[in-house]
Amino acid sequence: MKSLKYILYGIIFAIILIKVEAVSWFRIQEMFYFQSFHMYGVLFSGILVAMIGVFIIRKFSSIEVKPKPLQFKANTIGGISFGIGW
């Protein structure tokens, strides 16, 4: 049952990402050419809304929101590698 619940979350998230075209290779290329605000708008507004939520959750609830540990070398090398594939 738990697995079914997360499958449903996945479906919802997929629909958002597809409808806003964030999954599109063309949109991603356009972003790396700096020729449209679309993907930057998606990322920045998504992060901003999530940031406000995280701030409120941390302040008013006991739900833990833990940042990932800093590993400078791994974050940099892994990040660049992921980006090349992206």
Add this chain to the structure above:
Amino acid sequence: MNEVIEKIIYEPWPWWVGGPLIGIFVIALLLIEGKQLGISSSYQYVCAKLSPIKLDYFKNVENVAWQFWFAIGLVLGGVIIYGVIPVYQINISPNSIQSLQEIGISPQVGYAPEELYNFSLKSILLLVLGGFFIGFGARYANGCTAGHAIMGCAQLSPASIISTIGFFIGGLIATHFVLPFIF
């Protein structure tokens, strides 16, 4: 009313609708399930389940099991959309259409170009190689665009900001120095 619903289903959403929805999704996942958005730890889970070798990295994977089911849902969501909405041409900027034509990618319908998915030996090699960079990078950096760029940056976590800058440097390298020589 019906027109509005049809528009929501059949037309792409502007960034100021989809972006905030991603943020709301992140908050809902935290509030209802206490989970921080992430996708690529599902790789860790699958590898731990399939690998005949037992590594320390493969221990305690049960807490990322949900991401495995989440990833399956992502694929199913794609299948559903594919079944409901006819493929259309993504409305990227005219400059981008021109830039892509210069490297040999024609304007066309769909989310990704045919040149990348035509099952030629070259396209298969490219996809496998790209997958290698993605898979290695996501695990070595300890997160992907979901876990680092969205969830992590929303917490202003240094690890996530560095990783996200890395994603962009890698993407710029691939776009400007690799792709022009491939097609």
